[in-house]
Amino acid sequence: MKIRQLTSVPSTLTALPILLADALVTPTGGHEPLLGSARRPWVRSLPYLVAVALLAVLIPTGTVLLHTAYRLSVPTAASVAVAQSAPLLAAVTRPLAVWWVVFPASLAGAVLTVGTPAGAGPWPWPVTTLIGYLFLMLALSLRERGRTLLAVWLVTTLTTAAAGAGFTRAGNSGAPLPIVLSGAVLVLGWSLRGRGEARRLLAEQEQISEAERGRRTLLEERARIARELHDVVAHHMSVITVQADSAPYRIAGLPPEAAEEFGTIAASARSSLAEMRRLLGVLRSEESAPDRTPQPGLDRLPELVDTVARAGVRAELTVTEAVGALGELPQAVGLSAYRIVQEALANVVRHAPGAAVWVSVAAEDDTLRITVVNAGAPGGTAEAGIESPEGTGHGLAGMRERVRLLGGRLDTGPLPDGGFRVAAVLPVNQPEEPGT
Missing domain, CATH: 3.30.565.10 (Histidine kinase-like ATPase, C-terminal domain)
Structure with a gap:
């Protein structure tokens, strides 16, 4: 038993990267926009408004910041800012695919700014890059499953830690900040998503309960109608049938025409009783199964x-x-x-x-x-x-x-x-x- 436990540990460690890699390439569901199921139109349009506002702010600000503080040329700074911020508009519907674009762009920006002085700003995550990345983390947490979020956070943590360890710079104390903030945003978004799903499931259960109460009320009403039909109509029709059938034997000297008329009355009453029984069967059936009697x-x-x-x-x-x-x-x-x-x-x-x-x-x-x-x-x-x-x-x-x-x-x-x-x-x- 101990040998099995020891051999299972390396196999688990070997399978872990495979599971994380699969989580990074397989999105959770469809491409419904974030908050797309909200009732109010302004709530459904809120993710798009935030994404457009970020693009309008981060692209020019990032270009200026990378050019002035990190000493990149204007074309290079603009290209990096656009690559890091422009895909955020698509994060409203495809956050995982956008992450595969924004994260390499962030790595490219870190490589290009690795030689800048330590006092120029935080590295490897400039402020504008970090703001856009946190918005992407929030979009991921509201859409993807927990395994994908864990894989994204581990990749972010490992690359940030490796950059900080491989390129030690004086005054680079802000390196752990992206790790903490990204993890906090992922946990916060995951919690909000879980709360929203719990409320949605609760609303669905309430609708199911309401429908079940309505169905039970309907069945009770149908049963009451069936009892009244049986007690009143069916009873009287049975009496009519018996009286019409027995009239030729109870009344002496009854003309043949009258006897035939009583027979017709009895046949009509029996036909009505047959239809009444079929109707009662439908009313008393909980599943409202279709009647198999020829109509x-x-x-x-x-x-x-x-x-x-x-x-x-x-x-x-x-x-x-x-x-x-x-x-x-x-x-x-x-x-x-x-x-x-x-x-x-x-x-x-x-x-x-x-x-x-x-x-x-x-x-x-x-x-x-x-x-x-x-x-x-x-x-x-x-x-x-x-x-x-x-x-x-x-x-x-x-x-x-x-x-x-x-x-x-x-x-x-x-x-x-x-x-x-x-x-x-x-x-x-x-x-x-x-x-x-």
């Missing part, structure tokens, strides 16, 4: 018209040949067409009993056109589709919602003879089927 479509319209005809409404259905040429309709379109006709006929039964109804289904330009027109009620009762004391107007609202989800058009309104008209245009080709 009614245009093929069920004749059955629907026959049902209202047995209820005393003279209904006539017309389906043009162009509808068959459309082929198989999307489920959302077929179901919406069926529900629109169903609601229109139900309105006639409720508000204009005994009135004649004409249902027309046609196709034109990849659209399905449904028209339901009823004549005025024989007794002068309320027009179908118009809100009455017995109705709530929810039927027309449901039609409009279905048509709107499919991107179609709906036209409803009374007719001069006292009847009512419902006309819907549904696009057949949908990019994706909305939920029903």
